[in-house]
Every structure is written in structure tokens, then in C-alpha cells.
Amino acid sequence: AAYYPASQMDVADAMQSIAANLEQVKGTDGVYIPSNPYSTLEFMEAGKGYWIEVDSPQSLVYQGTAEETRAKVESSTNSGIRVMPGSMSILARCDWAGAGDTLIAKVGEETRGAQSLIDVEGFPAALLQVFCVDNEEISLFIKTKSGALIQSENRIIGAVNAELGRYPEFMVLKPSLQSSQSPAMGIRLLGTYPNPFKHSTSISLNILEEGESPQLDIYNIKGQRVRSLNAPKGVAGPLEISWDGTDEEGRRLSSGIYLCRLQSGIKPQCIKLMLLK
Numbered sequence: 001a002a003y004y005p006a007s008q009m010d011v012a013d014a015m016q017s018i019a020a021n022l023e024q025v026k027g028t029d030g031v032y033i034p035s036n037p038y039s040t041l042e043f044m045e046a047g048k049g050y051w052i053e054v055d056s057p058q059s060l061v062y063q064g065t066a067e068e069t070r071a072k073v074e075s076s077t078n079s080g081i082r083v084m085p086g087s088m089s090i091l092a093r094c095d096w097a098g099a100g101d102t103l104i105a106k107v108g109e110e111t112r113g114a115q116s117l118i119d120v121e122g123f124p125a126a127l128l129q130v131f132c133v134d135n136e137e138i139s140l141f142i143k144t145k146s147g148a149l150i151q152s153e154n155r156i157i158g159a160v161n162a163e164l165g166r167y168p169e170f171m172v173l174k175p176s177l178q179s180s181q182s183p184a185m186g187i188r189l190l191g192t193y194p195n196p197f198k199h200s201t202s203i204s205l206n207i208l209e210e211g212e213s214p215q216l217d218i219y220n221i222k223g224q225r226v227r228s229l230n231a232p233k234g235v236a237g238p239l240e241i242s243w244d245g246t247d248e249e250g251r252r253l254s255s256g257i258y259l260c261r262l263q264s265g266i267k268p269q270c271i272k273l274m275l276l277k
Helices: 016-021
Strands: 022-027 030-032 051-054 087-093 102-107 110-116 124-131 137-143 149-157 187-193 201-207 215-219 225-230 237-243 256-262 269-275
Touching: 016 022, 016 051, 022 087, 030 124, 102 124, 187 256, 187 269, 215 237, 225 237
Parallel strands: none
Antiparallel strands: 022 030, 022 051, 087 124, 102 110, 102 137, 110 124, 137 149, 187 201, 201 237, 215 225, 215 256, 256 269
16 A cells, blocks of 8 residues: 655554554554554655555545654664565564664575564563565574674564564564574573562573583672572583572562673673562
């Protein structure tokens, strides 16, 4: 469908006449899914084409035009992406990444989609539009704010107009344990679940070198260490360490934000924890 009004309009306003039947709207600059807080398409632009999915045949009637002075939304993540006629959408969460890191989709060396992770519900996630053709293999990566590129073990097959993950359900990304592009260190701090948590949370690590002994330190927002979590030396592979929200004396800590810190290699690895009442 083409967008006919002469000025820019908010997607929700433009789709008002078919809102009850609207599934999603896709353009080259993002995806809009009703009631999905990770939607990336905010405005419809004059003269652009959009793919509109509804659950039954509908007649679209534009309700009016937005103010000409409304600022256009600038995209900071679509540079270098190959734009194609067809695309699919992926709603993914990545507990071992951070808000501000970028989720990237590639076919070979070609970038087909990129979107910054945001923290809306206590974990990093993004709605990623991936330009594709049917039946091609697509690889997913996380590009950290420091520039490191970490490959996910998740592999997807291109399917034009498909949705992987439908809010509030997410595709959960896992790091590739064999990625040659992963940071060089003996132990990797992957993430924690659940987070936020009330009673206990499980901290996930990956031991890359046999014999490594991980030590995790928990700090409060004042920078005071409140708990140390140790694990015996073990074989290489995944490891989970639980924390029940108590200090070294077994006393329940107050609710709030805590920092889990792992020292491995030259640079420490950290992840934010949220303890609830």
C-alpha cells in the first residue's frame, strides 16, 4: 500500500480506520505492531510504500494529516543495510547483552538488519526487521558498545513476512560458544534469569578453559561489596551460580539495583541485577 497524504503522519493515526484489524505495518525504515513497545516504525512518510497486514479485508481511510512541523524520526541503525522488497520481523531478547548494544542480522558478509537493544521490561530486547528472501540462512550477532561482535548460536531461515516472536513472547538469543569473534577470556558472564527477581536468580557463565575457577562479587549501588559467590574449578562448558539476595551473613538485602562483577582476563565483566521486595 502507498501512503498518499502529503505530510508525515503517526502510524497509529494513519491506521486508525483499521486499528481493530491491524496486525502490522512494515516499511524500509521499521516495523509497527500494535501494542508492541518495541515497534520501530513511528511515522509514515509521503510517497513511501508500506506493507500492511490485517486479519480480514479492510478499507483504509486516512483520518487527516499530521502537522507539517512534526520532526522526522532519524534512523541511526540502518546504515549499510541491504534493503530488499521482502522482509521478516524478529522480536528477540538477549540477556547477555546490554541496552545500547546492537542486534545485527547477516547473510554471509551482507548486513540485512540492525536494531539497538532497549530495556523496557528489565532485559535488553529489540524488534528487528530483516530483509530477506525465502529459504536463505540468516545469522544473528550482537555488536557491543565497545565494538566487539559476538555471534549468536541462533540460526533462522528466511521467510518473507514471517514473525518470529510475537509480543509478549520473545525469541531468546544464546551466544555461540564456538564464535571466533567472542572476547578472548577464560570465563564469560552470559546473563541472569530471572531478572528482576524476588527470591533467587541464576547467573549463567561459560567456562572456556578447563580449570578456571570463577568468582563473582555482588556490589550495591554505593560500590560496597555485599556478597562473594565462588564455584570450584571445573571442566569447560556452561555453569550456573545462584544468588538468593542475601549478604555474607545470610541477611536479606533491601530491594534495589545491584551489580554482579566477574573478573576474568584483562577487563572485568558486569551485569545489573534488580532485587524486588
